Each structure stands twice: as structure tokens, then as C-alpha cells.
Amino acid sequence: MWKVxxxxxxxxxPQLFILSILIFFFAKLMPGDPFSGLIGPHTDPHEVEALRRAAGLYDPWWEQYLRWLGNAIHGNLGMSYNLKEPVMTVIGHRAVNTFWMSLLSVILTYLFAIPMSIVAARNEGKWQDQLWLTYNSITFGIPPYVFYLLIIFIFGYSLNWFPTGGTVSPNAMGTIPVFFSKIYHMILPAFSLAVFGTVGIFTYFR
Incomplete structure (x- = not known):
């Protein structure tokens, strides 16, 4: 086992090495550079040029790659010029919300899939079974991004039942209100993920 x-x-x-090269060069092929967004009508072009030189954008590509790879290995992904924070800090803040949303979607997935599979298995060939099989077929046929946009439009904009952005309501004060506000904000994306997650779990349990 340990040998495997x-x-x-x-x-x-070697796979990660090749992947790192592809990521680096795809980023280099994109138009502009990290400082292009700083250029405005009142921006001093000499200051932007100095930033580019300080960042080593005019160094040979292999020097840039080795520097980027070394920083990435040490967890230094640079600075976010929009948020004025280290990229790892920004990712860390988002990762917490992503973790809790993923956990909620997994819980919803099993809450939906297990009862569905039990009902379908006990009523094999009947309308209950056909109903869930139809649900599976429809879910397989809809691109996830189309479904996500549809859910946001219906429940977020049309019915206004759930928020379409943010993680907590501005007027939520205190630990318990903030907790339930976060859950409320995560229901819509977690439900959207759970709808597609139920397909595999349903098929397995059935």
C-alpha cells in the first residue's frame, strides 16, 4: 500500500511541474499585465513603468517563472492590487465561506438523495420511481451554469426570497443573528450544488 x-x-x-508551466504561460499570454488596471487619465506612466520594473516584468521569462514558482511553493502568491491584501489572505477569507457552503450543500444532498432513493427503490417501476428517474434525466441534461442562473433569477430577483450576494446581512448584530444570516445567505448556492449532487448519490443508493 505504501509503495502505491x-x-x-x-x-x-512531473504533472504538477507541467501544470505550473502551463498556468504561468497562460497567464503571460493574457493581454495586459497586473499594472494595466492602474492606468487612468491622471496616472503618471513613469510610476507604472517603475512598478513593472520593480516587479521584474522585464526580466527573462525563465527568471520570472522560477521566481513565481519559488514564491508559490512558499505560499507567497503576491498582492491583490484591488483589495490591497496578500492573495493568500484573500483566499483564506473566501476559503472559510467556501468550506461552510460546501458542508451545507453536502448535508442537503444527503437529505434529498437518501429519502428519494428509498422511495424509488421501494416503488420500483411505479410512478414514484419514474418521477425520480425523470428528475435524474432532467438534471443530467441541464448545464449546471444555466440552472444556477435560473435559480438566482427566480428565487433571488423575481421572488426576492434569498439574497444573491454577500455572506451576511448588514443589520445582523450578535453571534446568533450573524450565524443564521450566514446560513440564509448560503441556502441558495448550497441548494443549487445539492440539486446536482443528489444525482450520483441517488443512483448509488437506489
């Missing part, structure tokens, strides 16, 4: 694990880890090293 070690072999898999060793195989991942």
Missing part, C-alpha cells in the same frame, strides 16, 4: 502511495506521489511531481 509513494509511487502516486512521485508521479504527481
Amino acid at each position: 502511495i509513494i509511487r502516486r506521489i512521485l508521479l504527481m511531481i
